[in-house]
Amino acid sequence: MASREKRQSKPKAAAAPATPTTPKDAEPQHLPATTLSKNVARAMALIVIAGMASPVSQLNLTPVFGSIPASLHHQQAMTLVALAGLGIRRLLKGYVSVDVSAWVTVLAYWTPLIQCYLFPHSTQLGIDYGPLIVESLTYFPLLFLSMYAVSDLLDTVDFSRWDLPSSLGDAILPMTSYVGVSFISRFFGGLLPAFVGQHVYLTRIGFQMLLASASAFITPSKLLVLAFPAILHTLWLNPHNPAEHAFQSANATLASTQNFTILARQESLTGYVSVIENSADNAFRLMRCDHSLLGGEWLVTPAAYKLGQRQKESIFAVFVLLEAVRLVENPELEPIGSIPRALDIKPTPESEKAALVIGLGIGTAPNALIKHGLNTTIVELDPVVHKYATQYFGLLPNHTAVISDAVRYVAETSVAAPKSFDYIIHDVFTGGAEPVYLFTTEFMQGLHALLKDDGAVAINYAGDLTLGSTKLVLNTIHAVFPACRLYRDTLAPEDLDEGDSDFINMVIFCVKNDLGMGKKAVGFREATSEDWLGSIARRNFLQPKEELEVEYVYNKDLPVMGRADVGQLEAYHEDGAVSHWKIMRGVIPAGVWEMW
Numbered sequence: 001m002a003s004r005e006k007r008q009s010k011p012k013a014a015a016a017p018a019t020p021t022t023p024k025d026a027e028p029q030h031l032p033a034t035t036l037s038k039n040v041a042r043a044m045a046l047i048v049i050a051g052m053a054s055p056v057s058q059l060n061l062t063p064v065f066g067s068i069p070a071s072l073h074h075q076q077a078m079t080l081v082a083l084a085g086l087g088i089r090r091l092l093k094g095y096v097s098v099d100v101s102a103w104v105t106v107l108a109y110w111t112p113l114i115q116c117y118l119f120p121h122s123t124q125l126g127i128d129y130g131p132l133i134v135e136s137l138t139y140f141p142l143l144f145l146s147m148y149a150v151s152d153l154l155d156t157v158d159f160s161r162w163d164l165p166s167s168l169g170d171a172i173l174p175m176t177s178y179v180g181v182s183f184i185s186r187f188f189g190g191l192l193p194a195f196v197g198q199h200v201y202l203t204r205i206g207f208q209m210l211l212a213s214a215s216a217f218i219t220p221s222k223l224l225v226l227a228f229p230a231i232l233h234t235l236w237l238n239p240h241n242p243a244e245h246a247f248q249s250a251n252a253t254l255a256s257t258q259n260f261t262i263l264a265r266q267e268s269l270t271g272y273v274s275v276i277e278n279s280a281d282n283a284f285r286l287m288r289c290d291h292s293l294l295g296g297e298w299l300v301t302p303a304a305y306k307l308g309q310r311q312k313e314s315i316f317a318v319f320v321l322l323e324a325v326r327l328v329e330n331p332e333l334e335p336i337g338s339i340p341r342a343l344d345i346k347p348t349p350e351s352e353k354a355a356l357v358i359g360l361g362i363g364t365a366p367n368a369l370i371k372h373g374l375n376t377t378i379v380e381l382d383p384v385v386h387k388y389a390t391q392y393f394g395l396l397p398n399h400t401a402v403i404s405d406a407v408r409y410v411a412e413t414s415v416a417a418p419k420s421f422d423y424i425i426h427d428v429f430t431g432g433a434e435p436v437y438l439f440t441t442e443f444m445q446g447l448h449a450l451l452k453d454d455g456a457v458a459i460n461y462a463g464d465l466t467l468g469s470t471k472l473v474l475n476t477i478h479a480v481f482p483a484c485r486l487y488r489d490t491l492a493p494e495d496l497d498e499g500d501s502d503f504i505n506m507v508i509f510c511v512k513n514d515l516g517m518g519k520k521a522v523g524f525r526e527a528t529s530e531d532w533l534g535s536i537a538r539r540n541f542l543q544p545k546e547e548l549e550v551e552y553v554y555n556k557d558l559p560v561m562g563r564a565d566v567g568q569l570e571a572y573h574e575d576g577a578v579s580h581w582k583i584m585r586g587v588i589p590a591g592v593w594e595m596w
Helices: 001-013 032-064 067-071 074-091 101-125 128-137 139-154 166-195 204-218 222-235 244-257 302-306 317-327 364-371 385-392 407-415 441-450 470-482 535-540 563-570 573-587 590-595
Strands: 261-268 271-278 285-287 292-298 354-358 375-380 400-403 421-426 453-463 483-488 503-510
Touching: 001 470, 032 067, 032 074, 032 101, 032 128, 032 139, 032 166, 032 271, 032 400, 032 590, 067 074, 067 128, 067 573, 074 128, 074 139, 074 166, 074 292, 101 128, 101 139, 101 204, 101 590, 128 139, 139 166, 139 244, 139 441, 166 400, 204 222, 244 261, 244 407, 244 590, 271 385, 285 385, 292 385, 317 364, 317 421, 317 453, 317 503, 317 535, 354 364, 354 453, 364 375, 364 421, 375 385, 375 407, 385 400, 407 441, 441 453, 441 470, 470 483, 470 503, 470 563, 470 573, 503 573
Parallel strands: 354 375, 354 421, 375 400, 421 453
Antiparallel strands: 261 271, 271 285, 285 292, 453 503, 483 503
C-alpha cells in the first residue's frame, strides 16, 4: 500500500500548478550558446546597418533640400525614434513576440522608391519640415524596426549565467544599442566623403541597395518577395540611379517638362555635382553641387549673337567682380589722398606676377587671370569640379592645380613660401553655408602671410547683412586685414524695410598694409579694354561701383572667429541655408533640382 501511494505521489507532484507569475517575472530561457551568439551577432549587424543608414539617408536628401536643411531635425528625431523602438519592445516583453527584422529589409529596399515619389513634392512639403517628412516615411521607420528587433534579440541574453541581476540588462542593453547606432552614424558619416562616387555601388542609390542587401543577408525571409517591385523600380525606373539608362530617362523628362538637359553628373566628396544646360533662345549652362550653383555662363546663341555677344559670358556678376583684385592700386605707386607717387618704384609686369585662387567654381575669375598672363595656382578640394570646369566651361590648362584641402595648403605654404602671391581670390561659398575653417583668424593670417607686401586679396562672401554670421565673418577679416572695401554685386531692393533679409553676394577687397589709412588705402584704377578681354559682362561689372559699396566699420569689441570658435558661425547656418534654398528655387525650376 505504501508503495502504491508513493507511485501515485509522483504524478501528483508533477501536475502541481506552478506559482502564478506575470510574464515580466518569468524565468528567462536558457538558450544554447551558439543560438545566443547568433542573436547577439544579428543584433550588432542591425545596429551597424541602422547607423550607416543615417548618413546615407541625409546624403539622398541633399540634392533636393541641401545638406544643412536636411539635417535640421535629423539628430533629434533619430534619438527619439531609436529610444522609442528600444523602449516599446521592453514594455511589450513577454506579451508580444513578433520578429520584425525581416521588415527592416523590405523597408530598406522600398526607401529609394518612396523618396523618388516624394521629391517631386519638395516645394509643397517645404524646406522647414520637408526633409523630416521624407525621413518619417523612410529612414525613421527603418530605424524604429531595427531597434525593436535589436531589443528582441538581446532579450535572450541571460545575465543570471554570470550571477548578474536581469535588471542590469534592462538598463544597459538599450542604452548600449542607442550609443552604438549614434556612434556608427557619426563615424560612417565622417568616412563617406572619402569614397563616395568612386563606384556605382558607392553612390546614393548604391549605398541604399547595399544596406538593404546586407539586411537581407542577415535576416533571410520569405517576406523578401515584397521588396521585388521596389528593387525593379530602383534598377530600371529611378532617375537618380547612376546607370546610363537612368541618366537618359532623367534627360528625357527634363527636356520635355523643363527644357533642361543634364550634360554630366557625378557624386563626389563635396556633394552631387552636375552640369546642366537650358536650351531656350537665351541658353545658359550651369554647374551645381547639391542644392547650390557653383557658376554659370550664357551661351552664344543666334539670338545672343544678334545682341552683340561674341563669347560665353558669366551669368553671375560677382565672379567678374572678383577679377577687380587686379585693379587694386598700390598706395605707394598711385596717388591716393595725400600719399605722393614714388617715381623710383616701378610696377611689376603682370607676366611676372603670381595669383592664388581658393575655390574654383566654373573657373570664370581664374581664366581671366590666366589670360592676363599671371602664374595662377588653383586650390580646389573636389576633383570632379576641376574636371567639369575643364570639360564644360573651358578652364585653361596653363595653371597649377592643387586638388587638396585649402586649410592644409595655406597652413603649409604660408610657412614654406611666404609672400608668394601678388593676388589672392578666396571664393568658397556653397549651399547657404561656407566652410567655416576657411574664414577663421588662422586662415586669414595664412593668406596674409602668403600675400606680397604690395598685394591684394578679394574674398567672396554670400550672406545676409542683417545676420550675426555676416558680421562675425566681416569682423574676422578686418581684424587681419585692416584696410578693406566691401562691394555687393547688385543694388539693394528699393522696397527693403529695416529688419528685412538682405541676402547678397559681396566681395571684400583688402590690402596687406593700410599705412594708417584704413579703407582709403584700397583704391582701384580704371578698367581698360585690355581688362575686359572682349567681354560684355566684364565691361559692365568689372569696375567696382560707388553705388554698390557697403559701409562696414571694424569693431574691436565684437568677436572674431578662431578655429576654436567655428561653432559661432555654424550656429547661424540654419537661417542662411534656408534663405539660400528659397533663392535657388527662384533661379532654377524645382523640377530640375528634384530630378538631380
